[in-house]
Amino acid sequence: MERRNPWKRLSHRLVYKTPWMEVYEDKVTRPDGSPGQYSYVQVGTGVYIVAITDDDKIYLVGQFRYPTSTFSWELPAGAADGDDLLAEAKRELKEETGLEAKNWRKIGRLQVVNGISQDWSHVFIATGLSQTGKHQQEEEGIQEMQAFSLPEILRMIDLGELSCGQSMAALMLAAKHLGLLTQKE
Numbered sequence: 167m168e169r170r171n172p173w174k175r176l177s178h179r180l181v182y183k184t185p186w187m188e189v190y191e192d193k194v195t196r197p198d199g200s201p202g203q204y205s206y207v208q209v210g211t212g213v214y215i216v217a218i219t220d221d222d223k224i225y226l227v228g229q230f231r232y233p234t235s236t237f238s239w240e241l242p243a244g245a246a247d248g249d250d251l252l253a254e255a256k257r258e259l260k261e262e263t264g265l266e267a268k269n270w271r272k273i274g275r276l277q278v279v280n281g282i283s284q285d286w287s288h289v290f291i292a293t294g295l296s297q298t299g300k301h302q303q304e305e306e307g308i309q310e311m312q313a314f315s316l317p318e319i320l321r322m323i324d325l326g327e328l329s330c331g332q333s334m335a336a337l338m339l340a341a342k343h344l345g346l347l348t349q350k351e
Contacts, residue, residue, distance in 0.1 A: 268294030
């Protein structure tokens, strides 16, 4: 079945810009043929790192998120400032945790919030971890760092202690990639 884009862009305008984000407003023809307006945000490409210890625990970082006024457990992650996504993932892991990894594997990508953004995040698994002691947790706003087992993380999700959608999606990709999920036909 052929899939076609039913939306038609008539005009495109940058409405607001900061060093971290851009907001656009497009005049469009909607899928039903009626005129409309579509606004969306661009924050850029991101990287998420599933850092796995030798005993199969996964590192999470905890920080207070300003927009939601809540403490949030999340995977180490951040904006990719350059084109080398692996180098960006390595930088983010070290900045947020002080960890370096011997082994890296890109396992996929996910759309951040595809109803309001064009941005993608790329997911990496990092193993063979060692602590350098060099991090920027204070600058990043990170208050805690801890390695959890997958059952502990699933319990945290159930309790709402881990509610970051991108972290959950990245963990799902990692679990699938590691064979922790089975697929029934």
